[in-house]
Structure formats: C-alpha cells, structure tokens
Amino acid sequence: MTEHTAAVTAAGHSPAPGAADGLIEARDVARSFGLTRALRGASVSVAAGEILAVMGPSGSGKSTLLHCLSGILAPDSGEIWFDGRRIDAMGEARRSALRRDHFGFVFQFGQLVPELTAEENIALPLLLAGSRRAAALQRARPWFGRLGLDGLEQRRSGELSGGQAQRVALARGLVADPRVLFADEPTGSLDSVAGELVMNLLTEAVRDQGTTLVLVTHEPRVAAYADREVIVRDGKVNTLTAGRVGS
C-alpha cells in the first residue's frame, strides 16, 4: 500500500472478531443503489475518542460510508465492526438498539421534531430509550447553558434560528452520552459565523465526553477541527499523509 492511496482493500485484512484496532471500522465495504456503486471496497478505522473528518466530492460515497458505519445501512459486502462486534451481520432490530444505545446523530438540517419544544427535542433519545419524562428533561436542561441556548427551552423549531436549531440538534445527538457521534455536514446549512460556533461547541463537547466523532463534510474549514481526515473518492477511502510524495 502506498501512503497516499490507502484504498485499503480487504485482501488479507480481516482480523479476528474482537481484534479490532479501532473503536469502529469498515473493512472492504461495498454498497450499491441500483446500478450506482456508492462504495467499492471502502475501509477505515476510527480510534476511540478520535475526531475523524470524512471528506470527498459530492457523490463520492461519504454519506453512504457514514450510514454503513452507523448501522443505518447494511453493506452489500464487507464488514462493519464496533467495539469488537460485527454489526453488519446483525438484524435490523439489534442494529437499531445499538444505534439507540451507543450512537448519536447530527444531520445537515437539524431535523428537529417541529411539534416538540427544544427541551423535548433534546430529551428525545432518552425518552425513546425508556427514560421517564421528568428524568429525561432534567438531563436535557444543562445543555441549554452549555450551548448558549438559555431561555430557548420552550421554543419550537420554527421559532429558532438555523444556528440555534443546529445547536439543539447537537445536544440531542450528545444527550445520551453516545460512544460515537455521527455528524453529516453539521454546518452545511449555516453561515460561516454560526457554523464556526457549532463546530467549536461540537468539538469541545465530544472532547469533554470522550466521544468519538465521525464528521462528514466537504468543507476544509470544518475538517480542520478534526484530528485527521480521509477522502472518499470513487467509493474508496484515501488516507492523506503529509510529507514528500514517495518519501
């Protein structure tokens, strides 16, 4: 393998269960949608507590990779491992439970539930996991101060600015203290200043909690908050390495 083109294809790369060197890994994953091959042997490993930026041009397969890593999509072939467990082989019910118990999500447009208040939106993952309402709301409340949202607890999504709504979505993604947070273009709908605030809060929060962050973005300024970046190109993962070509 060269240091630039680490389309780490699977040959000889299939460690035994539990031998994973990252908290979450994709190994030689392929996924098609009809005739479109979104992923063609993508491999990537994310260490516990790491912030990884997944970059790439539109249509390169980066969101599909995120959906496979997070168990939203099952790959056609290849393996997805999380904390020593092979999740691509799980049924939908187990994958769903895994997502609920260990993963958090932040999407480009927040996707808050419009009928719920900001407070209820943040508490939602806890309510879905079976927490009592009072306990869930109590855990949601500190996030308002932490993310500069004091006073907005009872607002509904239509009454929030884009940046405020995205910060509520951020809190919703982190409130259950997930092991891994998946963020798909979390600043894509925001201007530079609001996006910067979201990225500062996001990276501070995951570092405080020790949460692993998989951050899909096409913006270099957003990727610059990560510890490391990979590029998805033509359905494969390229690892960027600084230094001389061929050195």
Add this chain to the structure above:
Amino acid sequence: MSVPLTLLGLLEREPSHGYDLKRDYDAYFGRDKPLPFGQVYATLGRLARDGKVVAGEAEPGAGPDRKRYVITEAGATEFETWLADPVTPEPHLQTVLFAKVVLALMLGRRAEKYLDTQRAAHLQRMRELTELKRNGALVDALLADHGLFHLEADLRWIDMTAARLGALAQEVGRPVTEARPEDHDD
C-alpha cells in the same frame, strides 16, 4: 507588510517612542516575524529624513533612544493614500503547484499524488490555524481566518484540478492511460 507605512499608521494614532512602536508592531503585525530594534530606528530615521515624521528632543531615561516621534502632514497624507488604495488582487496564475501539476502530467506522472500531498499539507496548516483561533484573542482569530480562507481557496482549486486531471493531461502531454508505471512515483 510595509514596515514604514505601518509605523506611520501607529504614529498617526499618537506620538510614540521607538520602543512603543516595536511593541505594538510585534503585537499586531509581527507575530511570525518580530521587528528588530535596529530596523525600527533605521526606518524612523528614513521617515524623518523624508519629512514624514519628526523626532522630538531626547528624553532622560534608560535605552539608546528616548526620542518621541510625531507624524507630519506629509506622513499622514502618505498613510491615508495607502490606506485608501485597494490591495492589488494577486492573480496567482503561475503558482508553484500549478507548475508541478503541469510538469507531472507532461512527464506522465500521476499528478493526483502531488495534489493529495498538497491537500494534506494545507489541511495540517488549517488545523494549526483553527487551534490558534480556539485559544487566541480575537486579533489572532482574525489573522487565522485570513489564512484559513486563503488555504480553503487553494483547496478548492486542488479539488477542481483533481477532477480535471484526465482532460488536462490530454491537453498538456501524454494521456494518463500512458502514464509511467507506479515505481516511478513512489
């Protein structure tokens, strides 16, 4: 960065000693390259010779030069003219990276590797500047932002170029399909 014009700007604010000018220059404009005292006084000497500043009488106190410098009408006019003129946009039509890409393609090398290496170097620098922003004062953040936006522009160019390498190779030399074997690249 023009040192004489920057010193004139600082003197336009208030008459100052050379030491104060150096301190403020370094704090705002000389982060990467502090101004040597020798250059401060040499510059002030030239500005005084050209009638743009005047030096007051030496004042008692420690240090080699305790003169207070005052900007003149001519100096203020020069500074105002400079301030009002837009900075010439640099077209960057012949950058080093552009030359590397074209030469790599002419020689049948895989230019994508050079672009990837540059992308990694740019992102590394962007990480450093982002860290500076997070931990620094607003002045640091503004400086870092300037660098970040320029680096981002370069990265956009790198992405566009990477997407067009096949067509570019046909235009400048041998097509990619006739590229040399991998061993020449590694």
